Amino acid sequence: xxxxxxxxxxxxxxxxxxxxxxxxxxxxxxxxxxxxxxxxxxxxxxxxxxxxxxxxxxxxxxxxxxxxxxxxxxxxxxxxxxxxxxxxxxxxxxxxxxxxxxxxxxxxxxxxxxxxxxxxxxxxxxxxxxxxxxxxxxxxxxxxxxxxxxxxxxxxxxxxxxxxxxxxxxxxxxxxxxxxxxxxxxxxx
Numbered sequence: 001x002x003x004x005x006x007x008x009x010x011x012x013x014x015x016x017x018x019x020x021x022x023x024x025x026x027x028x029x030x031x032x033x034x035x036x037x038x039x040x041x042x043x044x045x046x047x048x049x050x051x052x053x054x055x056x057x058x059x060x061x062x063x064x065x066x067x068x069x070x071x072x073x074x075x076x077x078x079x080x081x082x083x084x085x086x087x088x089x090x091x092x093x094x095x096x097x098x099x100x101x102x103x104x105x106x107x108x109x110x111x112x113x114x115x116x117x118x119x120x121x122x123x124x125x126x127x128x129x130x131x132x133x134x135x136x137x138x139x140x141x142x143x144x145x146x147x148x149x150x151x152x153x154x155x156x157x158x159x160x161x162x163x164x165x166x167x168x169x170x171x172x173x174x175x176x177x178x179x180x181x182x183x184x185x186x187x188x189x
Contacts, residue, residue, distance in 0.1 A: 002112040002113055003112055003115045003116075003117065003118050003119055004118050004119070004138040004139060005049070005108065005112060005118075005119040005120075005121070005131070005136055005137050005138050005139070006118070006119070006120045006121070006137075006138065006139040006140075006141055007121055007128040007131070007132065007137045007139070007140050007141065008041075008120055008121065008122045008141040008143075009122070009123065009125075009128075009140075009141070009142055009143070009157055010026070010143045010145065011142060011143070011144055011145070011157050012027060012144070012145055012147045012148060012149040012153055013144055013145070013146060013147060013148055014148050014149060014150060014153060015153075015156055015157050015158065016149045016153030016154055016155060016156055016157070017123070017125060017154070017155035017156070017157050018153075018154045018155045019149045019152040019153055019154055020152045020154055021149065021151070021152030023147065023149070023152070026145060027145040027147045027149070029145045029146060029147065029175075029177060029178055030071075030175075031174065031175030031176075031177075031178070032175065033174040033175045034143075034174040034175055034178055035071055035072070035073065037172070037174055037180065038071070038073035039071075039072050039073040039076065041073070041120075042073055042076040042077050042080065043076075044118070045080075045117050046080060046117050046118045046119065046120050047080065047081050047082065047083060047111075047115055047117040047118070047119050047120070048077060048080050048081070048082040048083070048119075048120055048121065048122070049082070049083050049084075049085070049108065049111070049119050049120070049121040049124070049127075050082060050083075050084045050085070050121060050122075050123070050124050050127070051084070051085055051086065051104070051124040051126060051127035052084060052085070052086035052087075052088055052089045053124075053126075054123040054124040054125075054127075055082070055084040055086070055089070055092055055094065055097070055124075056089065056092065058078075058094070058123070059092050059093045059094045060093075062074065062078060063093050077122065078094065078095065079095065079096070080096070081096045081097075081098075081117070082094060082096060082097040082098070083097075083098050083100055083107075083111060083119075084097055084098070084099045084100070085100055085101075085102075085104045085107050085108070085127060086099055086100075086101060087101045087102070104127055104130055104131065105130065105131065105134040105136065108131055108136050109134075109136060112136065125155060125157060129158070129160065129161045129162075132161060132162065132164065132185055133161070133162040133187075135187065137185055138184065139169065139182055139183065139184060139185075140166065140182070140183045140184075140185050141180065141181070141182045141183075142157075142179075142180070142181045142182075142183070143174075143178060143179070143180045144178065144179040144180075144181065145178055146177045146178060146179075162187060162188075163187070163188035163189060164185040164186060164187055164188055165185075165186045165187075165188050166183035166184070166185055166186070167183060167184040167186060168181065168182075168183055169182045169183060169184055170182040
């Protein structure tokens with residue numbers, strides 16, 4: 001029996017995972033329902049999974065901000081055990097993180113078999129596109145912020161991904177404007 005793996009991502013309506021503009025975090029659209037929902041997602045024990053780039057970026061950003069300035073859900077996420085898939089990282093400023101080298105598909109397939117905890121990855125786009133193509137992602141959770149970032153959008157979420165049909169499992173509107181959609185990806189064709 002394998003544990004479920006959730007690819008959890010924030011994006012603009014036009015599919016970008018970040019921006020170079022003056023939008024601010026969450027594209028300036030966070031509200032109390034979004035922050036409460038994010039906190040509730042980390043109530044249950046789970047293991048985080050990151051690729052090297054996302055883990056390094058998160059560790060650097062979170063340590064520079066200090067715990068008092070973090071949203072509570074981020075603090076809770078950072079306290080969870082984490083597996084970082086990397087053939088280059090040797091250390092990381094992240095409590096309870098284990099760096100595992102090797103082929104990402106093999107590492108995560110083994111982790112899904114051996115873990116007692118569900119797996120969640122927030123970000124790590126290239127890692128998760130690879131895992132989706134290998135059939136290892138059970139749920140894609142997309143939080144869509146109501147903005148178009150055609151000029152300032154960066155990191156297209158699904159650029160270069162395989163083709164998938166998406167079966168909608170859950171949907172909710174947060175703060176009257178932000179959409180959270182949870183899908184089960186099924187390889188098309």
